[in-house]
Amino acid sequence: MREAGTTPAESRSAAGTDTGGTGPAGPGSTRAAVSAVPRTRFAVPGRIAVGEDTASTWQTATLAGVRRETPHAATFRLAVPEWAGHLPGQHLMLRLTAEDGYVAQRHYSIASPPDDSGHIELTLDAVPDGEVSGWFHTVARPGDTIEVRGPLSGFFAWPGDRPALLLGAGSGVVPLMSMVRHHRARRLDVPLRMVVSARRPEELIYADELGDETTVVYTRGAPHGVPVGRMTAAHVAPLLAEQPAGGWEAYVCGSNGFAEHASRLLVAAGQPVDRIRIERFG
Amino acid sequence: MNVTRGFAGRPRAADPGLPPGQYDARDEWPVLSAEVTPDLSPADWTFRVDGLVERTRTWDWDEARALPASAYAGDIHCVTGWSKFGVEFGGVSLDAFFSVVRPHGSATHAVAYSHTGYTSSLPLADLTGGRAWIVWEYGGKPLPAEHGGPARLVVPHLYFWKSTKWIAGITLLDHDEPGFWEQNGYHARGNPWKEQRYSGD
Numbered sequence: 001m002r003e004a005g006t007t008p009a010e011s012r013s014a015a016g017t018d019t020g021g022t023g024p025a026g027p028g029s030t031r032a033a034v035s036a037v038p039r040t041r042f043a044v045p046g047r048i049a050v051g052e053d054t055a056s057t058w059q060t061a062t063l064a065g066v067r068r069e070t071p072h073a074a075t076f077r078l079a080v081p082e083w084a085g086h087l088p089g090q091h092l093m094l095r096l097t098a099e100d101g102y103v104a105q106r107h108y109s110i111a112s113p114p115d116d117s118g119h120i121e122l123t124l125d126a127v128p129d130g131e132v133s134g135w136f137h138t139v140a141r142p143g144d145t146i147e148v149r150g151p152l153s154g155f156f157a158w159p160g161d162r163p164a165l166l167l168g169a170g171s172g173v174v175p176l177m178s179m180v181r182h183h184r185a186r187r188l189d190v191p192l193r194m195v196v197s198a199r200r201p202e203e204l205i206y207a208d209e210l211g212d213e214t215t216v217v218y219t220r221g222a223p224h225g226v227p228v229g230r231m232t233a234a235h236v237a238p239l240l241a242e243q244p245a246g247g248w249e250a251y252v253c254g255s256n257g258f259a260e261h262a263s264r265l266l267v268a269a270g271q272p273v274d275r276i277r278i279e280r281f282g
Numbered sequence: 283m284n285v286t287r288g289f290a291g292r293p294r295a296a297d298p299g300l301p302p303g304q305y306d307a308r309d310e311w312p313v314l315s316a317e318v319t320p321d322l323s324p325a326d327w328t329f330r331v332d333g334l335v336e337r338t339r340t341w342d343w344d345e346a347r348a349l350p351a352s353a354y355a356g357d358i359h360c361v362t363g364w365s366k367f368g369v370e371f372g373g374v375s376l377d378a379f380f381s382v383v384r385p386h387g388s389a390t391h392a393v394a395y396s397h398t399g400y401t402s403s404l405p406l407a408d409l410t411g412g413r414a415w416i417v418w419e420y421g422g423k424p425l426p427a428e429h430g431g432p433a434r435l436v437v438p439h440l441y442f443w444k445s446t447k448w449i450a451g452i453t454l455l456d457h458d459e460p461g462f463w464e465q466n467g468y469h470a471r472g473n474p475w476k477e478q479r480y481s482g483d
Contacts, residue, residue: 056482096286139288256313263318
């Protein structure tokens with residue numbers, strides 16, 4: 001069921017790699033026998049092609065509404081009439097322009113699932129002194145226009161075809177929530193599980209939307225009777241012990257510290273490294 | 283120009299070192315690898331140059347470090363928007379490796395591949411002439427694993443995804459063979475001064 005070129009190459013032994021790899025990654029490559037470039041051995045290539053036109057064209061987006069999620073995070077609904085559609089997990093680039101022509105641009109994950117509404121949603125943390133998030137949280141109001149380009153990057157995308165195991169922390173839940181919403185909206189049969197980490201219950205983004213597919217880990221404060229502590233093997237190992245047919249495609253999103261920790265838990269529990277996709281903040 | 287109501291932005295630093303659309307990350311050095319950080323020790327690290335060369339060669343840790351030392355002190359620029367000023371990398375110029383393998387005249391492009399399987403693709407001209415390094419030190423200390431240690435490629439005049447972490451080798455080709463991000467919609471060259479972020483730019 002995997003696309004051409006995603007079959008993992010043999011483990012490269014470190015020393016004496018003169019045997020090289022078996023050819024470049026890439027669908028339809030006919031040069032496999034010629035070059036010694038190793039087949040990429042982690043989760044590539046991208047799940048989907050990214051259109052050059054959609055990726056390079058700036059479009060006007062109009063703020064349609066704001067929804068508070070937590071004391072520090074809010075969801076911004078944008079009307080983008082010419083939006084080309086996206087897959088869960090993809091992101092966009094956004095820019096704000098000052099009167100003197102100064103531009104600030106950032107990448108943000110898309111929170112909403114793909115649909116035909118002509119709208120997309122972003123959930124943004126209010127970063128202290130954040131140049132762009134600060135504008136969204138303190139200045140923006142419905143009717144304001146900004147510019148976006150995308151969707152971008154096929155790597156962290158989930159088309160809904162393979163069982164998905166999602167690990168996120170803080171606002172790292174945003175692209176994962178697009179996957180959960182897509183799974184629900186399309187009533188997909190493919191298994192999906194999510195483990196999210198939040199400091200405290202009041203900081204858990206999308207708390208009211210999380211269902212049986214989700215386990216929440218609280219790192220600083222928890223509801224009565226719920227343990228406090230970081231994500232551990234006890235959260236991850238059982239999910240890998242009950243793997244669906246074909247195994248999980250794992251998606252990890254959060255700070256670099258969380259991503260390092262969570263990806264190590266996955267590897268320790270037996271998840272192949274070539275089936276772990278990581279998106280780190282930055 | 284599409285002015286955003288009420289957006290002033292940061293004080294204008296008028297920094298000539300900042301390419302268009304970038305901001306100064308200051309003390310931050312974000313980690314953005316898409317894969318699991320490998321557990322790779324110097325003893326397990328090797329670096330190979332092959333493809334269109336007179337003589338394929340693989341260096342181990344000690345052999346690579348025995349080449350003439352060369353350092354880069356300057357700025358780096360990430361396609362996600364941050365730039366970092368005044369970084370210092372220590373290692374060996376790629377020219378030193380190329381002078382041993384002797385690239386064919388037909389070689390025009392390169393794929394730099396990682397011990398994890400990550401790849402980036404570049405024009406060969408961007409890797410020669412003292413503009414690219416294999417480095418193992420950052421700020422005078424061993425390069426941390428999450429930043430590509432024990433050794434990574436550094437091509438500082440291009441967006442930093444070209445600077446393959448955990449570098450395992452470079453293959454010289456007579457055509458462009460898109461690497462990991464290049465297959466995912468990113469630019470073939472990635473010049474930050476021309477803001478070549480995505481393939482349509």
